[in-house]
Amino acid sequence: xxxxxxxxxxxxxxxxxxxxxxxxxxxxxxxxxxxxxxxxxxxxxxxxxxxxxxxxxxxxxxxxxxxxxxxxxxxxxxxxxxxxxxxxxxxxxxxxxxxxxxxxxxxxxxxxxxxxxxxxxxxxxxxxxxxxxxxxxxxxxxxxxxxxxxxxxxxxxxxxxxxxxxxxxxxxxxxxxxxxxxxxxxxxxxxxxxxxxxxxxxxxxxxxxxxxxxxxxxxxxxxxxxxxxxxxxxxxxxxxxxxxxxxxxxxxxxxxxxxxxxxxxxxxxxxxxxxxxxx
Numbered sequence: 001x002x003x004x005x006x007x008x009x010x011x012x013x014x015x016x017x018x019x020x021x022x023x024x025x026x027x028x029x030x031x032x033x034x035x036x037x038x039x040x041x042x043x044x045x046x047x048x049x050x051x052x053x054x055x056x057x058x059x060x061x062x063x064x065x066x067x068x069x070x071x072x073x074x075x076x077x078x079x080x081x082x083x084x085x086x087x088x089x090x091x092x093x094x095x096x097x098x099x100x101x102x103x104x105x106x107x108x109x110x111x112x113x114x115x116x117x118x119x120x121x122x123x124x125x126x127x128x129x130x131x132x133x134x135x136x137x138x139x140x141x142x143x144x145x146x147x148x149x150x151x152x153x154x155x156x157x158x159x160x161x162x163x164x165x166x167x168x169x170x171x172x173x174x175x176x177x178x179x180x181x182x183x184x185x186x187x188x189x190x191x192x193x194x195x196x197x198x199x200x201x202x203x204x205x206x207x208x209x210x211x212x213x214x215x216x217x218x219x220x221x222x223x224x225x226x227x228x229x230x231x232x233x234x235x236x237x238x239x240x241x242x243x244x245x246x247x248x249x250x251x252x253x254x255x256x257x258x259x260x261x262x263x264x265x266x267x268x269x270x271x272x273x274x275x276x277x278x279x
Contacts, residue, residue, distance in 0.1 A: 001039065005032045008039055013209040013268075014202065015049035015106075022058025027066035028119040033097055040100045047269040050213050051205040052104065054127065055111040055198055064118025064141050091150055098152050102126040102224075105217050105269055107208050111201045112187075113194035117141045122149070125156035128220065130187040131201040133194045137175040138186065144173035159227055161186050212250040212266040218242070 001008050005026075007018045017039055019026040043052060056062060077083040101108060101123070110124040112132040118141035124130055142149040149170065157166045161184040169176055178190045188204075191197035208216060218241055226234035250266055257264035 001035075001042075003031075003035045003038075005029070005035050006039065010048050012206070013048075013050045014205045015043055015052040017052060017054045019054075019056040019062065022056075024066070025060050025063035025115075026056050026058065026120075027063050028123075029066040029068055032066075033094055037097045037100065040097070040104060043106070044100070044104055045272045047105065047213075047271055049106060050209040050211075050216070050268070051106050052108045053111060053198075053201050053205050054108060054123070055201070056113065058114075060114035061112040061116045061136070062118075062120030062123070063115060064120055094151055098122060098126045102156075105220075106213070107205075107216065107220060109201045109205055111194070111198045112136045112138075113197065115139065118149070119151060121153045121157070122151035125153055125160065129201070129204065131189050131191065131197045131204075132178050132181065132187045133197045134178050134190055134192055136178040136181070136187075136190075136197075138169070138181055139175045140169045140173060142173075143170060157186075210263065212247065212254075212264075213269045214245050214247055214267075215250065217269065218245040 003020075005019060005021055007016075007020050009016045017036075021027070043049060076087060107129065108127040109129045109131065110127040112120075112124060112130060113136055114133070115137055116124055116132075117139045121138055121140060124138075140149050140153055148154070154166070154170060157169075165176075165184050168174065176184075176186070178187065181187045182190045189197070189200050191200050221241055222234070222238055225237050229237070253264050253266060
């Protein structure tokens, strides 16, 4: 894929998506949204991998939205109600991409170094796991520039860390350093540096890739549903889900591999095809 904001590769059933604009502090521009959408669509449809690792380059993971985000054809005229009315549609279009990330049929692991600011927090909040370096920090920067975060941070972050901590960060714009992020449950591991954080994330991705993909997908579905519903509803959904994804062959392969002291060999997810696709 020819991209301006990322590099993308798949190896050993692990997809790697790396932000590649370190000189611009990996700020989020219109190309970012188009390219991320394209990669996620490819991963969702073709299922060439069993886990996705999102990382970055340079000193900071992302400094947030680029200045040109609301310029050109999508600029907003505050004096016009008709122009302001378009804000919701523009936001929904960007929110849709992060929704696609959250709904990906494989676990998504973010690796954060340095600053994860503004839109960067929106991005990592939509991931399943987060690893960071000791110098990492998170900042809901929007309040510091006179606006409210609007792409998912205020909706997803309260599902990940205590409500009072989210309010503190959203109201003050303070930085959440790596160690405190670990303490409140935002990140899974704090590594000494960016290379070590990436190594830890890839090790976890490798473990995930060795498990049955349908069961991994089912686990993600159940956890996401339980997060947003009462326990009774989650248990009911689990019954329906298990009856849909039960795979005797995967269980048999797991047992045979253990007895034969070898790595199990599971089927990949099937490719997705929709009625709107061309034959």
